[in-house]
Amino acid sequence: MYRISLNTLKTTTTRQFSTTSTNLVNYGFVGLGQMGQHMAKHIYNNLEQDDQLYVYDSVPEATDKFVLGVTEENPTNSLKLTKLPTLSSFTTDVDGQLDFIVTMVPEGKHVKSVVEEIITSYKQNGYSPEYKTTIIDSSTIDIPTSQEIHKYVKETIPEFDFIDAPVSGGVAGARKASLSFMLSRDTISDVSPALTTLLNKMGKNIFPCGSKHGTGLAAKLSNNYLLAITNIAVADSFQLAKTFGLNLQNYAKLVAVSTGKSWASVDNCPIPGVYPDANLPADVNYNGGFITKLTRKDVVLATTSAEKFGRFLFLGDVGRHWYDKACERPDIANRDLAVLYEWLGDLKQAENGDIIDTKGGEHK
Ligand code: NAD
Numbered sequence: 001m002y003r004i005s006l007n008t009l010k011t012t013t014t015r016q017f018s019t020t021s022t023n024l025v026n027y028g029f030v031g032l033g034q035m036g037q038h039m040a041k042h043i044y045n046n047l048e049q050d051d052q053l054y055v056y057d058s059v060p061e062a063t064d065k066f067v068l069g070v071t072e073e074n075p076t077n078s079l080k081l082t083k084l085p086t087l088s089s090f091t092t093d094v095d096g097q098l099d100f101i102v103t104m105v106p107e108g109k110h111v112k113s114v115v116e117e118i119i120t121s122y123k124q125n126g127y128s129p130e131y132k133t134t135i136i137d138s139s140t141i142d143i144p145t146s147q148e149i150h151k152y153v154k155e156t157i158p159e160f161d162f163i164d165a166p167v168s169g170g171v172a173g174a175r176k177a178s179l180s181f182m183l184s185r186d187t188i189s190d191v192s193p194a195l196t197t198l199l200n201k202m203g204k205n206i207f208p209c210g211s212k213h214g215t216g217l218a219a220k221l222s223n224n225y226l227l228a229i230t231n232i233a234v235a236d237s238f239q240l241a242k243t244f245g246l247n248l249q250n251y252a253k254l255v256a257v258s259t260g261k262s263w264a265s266v267d268n269c270p271i272p273g274v275y276p277d278a279n280l281p282a283d284v285n286y287n288g289g290f291i292t293k294l295t296r297k298d299v300v301l302a303t304t305s306a307e308k309f310g311r312f313l314f315l316g317d318v319g320r321h322w323y324d325k326a327c328e329r330p331d332i333a334n335r336d337l338a339v340l341y342e343w344l345g346d347l348k349q350a351e352n353g354d355i356i357d358t359k360g361g362e363h364k
Pocket of ligand 1: 030031032033034035036056057058059062104105106107110113114138139140141167168169170171289290291294
C-alpha cells in the first residue's frame with residue numbers, strides 16, 4: 001500500500017508515492033451507532049504501524065464518546081485516530097487520500113448523502129486517479145438506492161469504488177468482531193487482500209454473493225425476510241402450543257430436534273428459561289438482541305426491493321402487515337424480535353373477526 005498526500009496533489013503535478021511500507025492504510029468510518037461504534041473500535045484496536053483511522057458521526061457527541069471510550073481503553077493507538085468535524089474533512093483534514101471508508105448509517109438516504117458529500121469533496125479538493133478510494137457500505141438499505149449510489153460514484157470518479165457489504169450477526173456480532181459480510185463479488189479471490197484485511201478486523205466470515213453490485217444486499221434482504229417470516233410463524237406456533245396447554249419448555253426442546261427447527265425457534269427461542277446458559281433475549285424480558293422495528297425495516301426493504309425487481313413475495317404483505325402493527329407499540333418495537341411471541345399472546349379475535357390488541361389498539 002502507498003499513500004499520496006492531497007497537499008502534494010494541490011501544489012504540484014508530480015505525484016509522490018511512498019512505497020516503503022506495506023502497512024500504510026488510511027481508514028475512514030462514518031456512523032458510530034449501535035453497530036458502527038464496535039466495528040470502528042475493532043479497526044482502531046487492530047491498526048498496523050502506520051495506519052490511520054478517521055471517524056465521523058453526524059451527532060458530534062457520538063464521535064466524542066467513541067474517541068474517548070476507545071482511547072481510554074487502549075491508549076496505544078490514540079495518535080492514529082482522528083475525529084473529523086464534517087464529511088468534507090475526509091478529503092481535507094487527512095494525511096493522504098483514504099483507502100477505505102466504511103459507512104454504517106441507518107437508511108439509503110443517509111448513505112446517499114454521505115457518499116455524495118465525500119465524492120463531491122474529492123472532486124473539489126483533488127484526488128489521485130491512480131489511487132483508489134473504496135467506500136464500503138455495511139448499512140442495510142434497499143438495492144435500487146445502493147445501485148444508484150454505485151452508478152453515481154462510477155460516473156463521477158470511475159477509479160473509485162462503492163461496494164455493498166451488509167452484515168449479519170447484530171450488535172453482539174459487532175461487539176465480538178464475529179460479523180459475517182455479504183459482498184457483491186463473485187468469488188473470494190475477487191476480494192482484494194487489503195479489503196479482506198479490513199473486513200477481518202470486524203468479522204469472521206466473508207460471503208461473496210455475485211458479480212453485480214447489490215448482490216450483497218440481495219443476500220442480506222433475502223435472509224432477513226426469511227428470518228422475519230419464520231419469526232412470526234414461531235411466535236404463532238408457540239402461542240398455539242400454549243393454548244393447547246403444552247409444557248412450553250418441553251415443546252421448545254421438541255421443536256429443536258424436529259422439522260419446526262429454525263434460528264427463531266432454537267437459537268433465539270422465545271420461551272424464557274429453555275436455554276439458561278445461552279443468555280437469550282427471552283431470558284431478559286426480550287431486551288437487547290435484534291429489535292422488532294429493525295426486523296420490520298428489513299421486511300419493508302425486502303418487499304419494496306422485490307417489487308422493483310418484478311418479484312411478488314407471497315408472504316411479504318402478510319409479514320409487513322403484522323410487523324407494522326407490532327411496531328405501533330413502542331414496548332414491542334424496541335425489544336428483540338422474539339417478543340412477537342408475547343405480543344401475539346396479547347391479540348384476541350373479536351366475534352366480528354377483528355383482531356384486538358388487549359394492550360394496544362384494534363388491528364384489522
Ligand atoms: P444506529 O441508529 O444505532 O446508528 C447509526 C449512526 O449513524 C448514528 O450514530 C447516527 O447518528 C449516524 N448517522 C446517521 N446519519 C448520518 C450521516 N448522514 N452522517 C454521519 N452519521 C450519520 O443504527 P445501527 O443499529 O448501528 O445500524 C446501522 C445500520 O446497520 C442500519 O442500516 C441497520 O439496519 C444495519 N444493521 C443493524 C443491525 C443491528 O442489530 N443493530 C444488524 C445488522 C445491520
